Amino acid sequence: MTNEPIELVAPWLEAHSVTHPVVILPGGELENVIGVSGFPTSAVFLGKEMQWTGHPAASSSALAEAQKGAKKTSVYPQALSKVFKSIKKGSMVKAMLDLQSLQEKLEGEDAAWAGRLEISLMGQCAKAFTSCSQAIEQGFWYKGMELAKPYLGKDSPYSGVAETMALLEGLQSKEFYSKELAGGELFLKAQNFERDKEYSDAVKTYISITKKCADAQIAEHARSAAQQLIDERRPGYKDSCETCHKNKGAACSKHLEKIKL
DSSP states (O other), X not given: OBOSOHHHHHHHHHHTTOOSOOXXXXXXXXXHHHTOOSSSOEEEEEXXXXXXXXXXXXXXXXXXHHHHTSOOSOSSOGGGHHHHHHHHHTOHHHXXXXXXXXXXXXXXXXXXXXXXXXXXHHHHHHHHHHHHHHHHHTTOHHHHHHHHGGGOSTTOOOTTHHHXXXXXXXXXXXXXXXXXXXXXXXXXXXXHHHHTTOHHHHHHHHHHHHHHTTTSHHHHHHHHHHHHHHHTTOTTOOTTXXXXXXXXXXXXXXXOOOOOO
């Protein structure tokens, strides 16, 4: 739950591939209910009754006590456990096929759950296919293919499969296809280095893309990403260095590693 505006929340959800429900309560309703006096604040509920509120660091005993009276069963219907296992594994085609085969046998709340889940999966697929198309248009072919992959395959029941397959197959005849994919995979590796604040490794990986995949679109993206990290004085940053911390992510003069493109 958050009280931030959708303009801030939506890009964050997209960037982090969030799939769990997120609720925006902009009017202070949540803060009023749990009595927020500072940030961060946590609260423990048992049913509709609040059992405890306070700083997250002090919540362990309250959570343990509340869990004694909590239901031990899954929040999802047992009838759909097979579907959720497939979703957890990333097997989205199998998940939908299993769901559709179960639907006519379900009744009551189980059937309602199945209906909502089908709408959710279809929506996730549509979003993935749109993001795939946008990524490819921007020159990130590998990223686009990875976004679409979970929803493609034999007998996939999702909407838009034929169009997305045609788009991906059309890339194979284009110049530098192999370089775009190889560079895209390395680009993802470099982004993971950035996420882990291993900026020197990130820059070196971006530079390797510019050399190995010259003339491909991904090489220009890599060059731009590397230059930005260099301009921001990221290479050499050490999380354990207090001065680096004070520099807001930029390496201090002692640890700065000078890398040229």
